[in-house]
Amino acid sequence: MPYKSLRDFTKKLEAEGELRRVDAEISPALEITEVTDRVCKAGGPALLFTNVRGSQFPVLMNAFGSMRRMALALGVDARQAGRGIEDVAREIEDLLHKQPPTTLMDKVRTLIELFHLSRYAPRTVKTGPCKEVVEHEPDLTKIPVLTCWPQDGGPFITLPMVFTRHPETGQRNVARRNVGMYRMQVYDARTTGMHWHVHKVGAAHYRAYEARGERMPVAVALGGDPAMTYAATAPLPESVDEVYFAGFLRKKGVEMVKCETCDLEVPADADFVLEGYVEPGERRREGPFGDHTGYYSLADDYPVFHLTCITRRADPIYPATIVGRPPMEDCFMAKTTERLFLPMLKAVLPELIDINLPIEGVFHNLALVSIRKQYPFHARKVMHALWGLGQMMFTKAIVVVDEDVNVQDPSEVVWRTLANIDPKRDITFAEGPTDVLDHAAQHPTLSSKIGIDATRKWPAEGFSRQWPDPIQMTPEVKRRIDALLDEM
Numbered sequence: 001m002p003y004k005s006l007r008d009f010t011k012k013l014e015a016e017g018e019l020r021r022v023d024a025e026i027s028p029a030l031e032i033t034e035v036t037d038r039v040c041k042a043g044g045p046a047l048l049f050t051n052v053r054g055s056q057f058p059v060l061m062n063a064f065g066s067m068r069r070m071a072l073a074l075g076v077d078a079r080q081a082g083r084g085i086e087d088v089a090r091e092i093e094d095l096l097h098k099q100p101p102t103t104l105m106d107k108v109r110t111l112i113e114l115f116h117l118s119r120y121a122p123r124t125v126k127t128g129p130c131k132e133v134v135e136h137e138p139d140l141t142k143i144p145v146l147t148c149w150p151q152d153g154g155p156f157i158t159l160p161m162v163f164t165r166h167p168e169t170g171q172r173n174v175a176r177r178n179v180g181m182y183r184m185q186v187y188d189a190r191t192t193g194m195h196w197h198v199h200k201v202g203a204a205h206y207r208a209y210e211a212r213g214e215r216m217p218v219a220v221a222l223g224g225d226p227a228m229t230y231a232a233t234a235p236l237p238e239s240v241d242e243v244y245f246a247g248f249l250r251k252k253g254v255e256m257v258k259c260e261t262c263d264l265e266v267p268a269d270a271d272f273v274l275e276g277y278v279e280p281g282e283r284r285r286e287g288p289f290g291d292h293t294g295y296y297s298l299a300d301d302y303p304v305f306h307l308t309c310i311t312r313r314a315d316p317i318y319p320a321t322i323v324g325r326p327p328m329e330d331c332f333m334a335k336t337t338e339r340l341f342l343p344m345l346k347a348v349l350p351e352l353i354d355i356n357l358p359i360e361g362v363f364h365n366l367a368l369v370s371i372r373k374q375y376p377f378h379a380r381k382v383m384h385a386l387w388g389l390g391q392m393m394f395t396k397a398i399v400v401v402d403e404d405v406n407v408q409d410p411s412e413v414v415w416r417t418l419a420n421i422d423p424k425r426d427i428t429f430a431e432g433p434t435d436v437l438d439h440a441a442q443h444p445t446l447s448s449k450i451g452i453d454a455t456r457k458w459p460a461e462g463f464s465r466q467w468p469d470p471i472q473m474t475p476e477v478k479r480r481i482d483a484l485l486d487e488m
């Protein structure tokens, strides 16, 4: 059974010993950050702050902050039934194998239609809990929006699901709807920033509205079933609607309701809905913001969201997160993506064995990749393929190793890589788009990339010396000594 509400999910977390209530009075400015950061770094539970200074609403933090809570959020219980995120990954793999694709175009189309064809399509309902209170004189200052870090430009909404729609209908292979998570800096009671990076789908929709000189309707949902919140962060192709993906994850189509003041639909179970619009051509300074790189992202000009109406539950929970030096809550959301998207990457690159995006690399800085090498320079082909695939384009460094290396063990990867490379021969530099948050790039959004081919080198690659085997004991001796030690 999917969660009926965010409150339902917090009850589940509490019953599982995965949530602590904090009843002491605490400020949403910096103090919630300090508590949550300490708890996060210690591998602690989700936190429900019930007494937040200046607001009647409780704040939920760190609800996604472990792989077990991610499994709980997606409705698979890691401990009780021995099920976890890997089981969801297996379901996706099965779905891909059900319709074995033949040509590359088929594969791409399968990826696109995978979730749309599944049984869990969204459906429109007349009304829902997100309409229990309708505020036509909306005031964002009543919501306990966090000021996360000392140098932040102000308070930021950090877990928003931003619903938009492409202005043109019926475009082939382009989903009309998109849901993305883009932070929103609160400027005043009715205006916020809209921080969709240039590479993201919300920004693409906005460009289409700007080209037409039209106002863009935007609806932002907060809370509700955590599966939908996770789906908003997933790097799906532009042609896949995150609402279908959420339906697939929660094994039930998402119930959607029409907004009051704009022509969009939002999940009926949301805790808060912020309805409004973004004007073409309008920009305002956004940031700085203590970001998931562990550094402040610099202030820059971004579009502006104008609020026209808030609808909400009568007893909503305000969901939030903080990002900062890893490990943080978003690392577990991204690890989930690493696992769930591996089958989709494998559908396009069958030579892939495994991928590890270590959290220290904050996901766009480092990918450790193992492959079944089949031809000379195969590792380089895989690097360029990954740099060409969706949000993998941001990856600053890719290390490719042979299939017998466990990429989930960075210690093994460092050992094998440094042992196997002749740097001048095995390092490839490339150039391409980089994440907007990459402060080291010479120019914003453009950077070089490094690829390290740490596979065993072949004669066909110009390597004429003998390549040694890694040291291993024979199985017979191991067995004999196992038995001997057991006796002792």
Ligand SMILES: Cc1cc2nc3c(=O)[nH]c(=O)nc-3n(C[C@H](O)[C@H](O)[C@H](O)COP(=O)(O)O)c2cc1C
Pocket: 158, 159, 178, 179, 180, 181, 182, 183, 184, 195, 196, 197, 199, 200, 201, 202, 232, 233, 234, 235, 236, 321, 323, 330, 333, 391
């Ligand atoms: C907590 C959190 C905050 C995020 N903030 C932003 C943001 O401000 N701007 C942005 O472009 N992406 C942000 N992202 C990443 C996007 O949500 C992610 O790239 C997503 O795939 C975008 O969806 P889209 O492909 O539909 O545009 C954030 C992710 C998380 C988990």
Ligand SMILES: [Mn+2]
Pocket: 178, 179, 180, 201, 235, 236, 237, 238, 240, 242
């Ligand atoms: Mn999308």
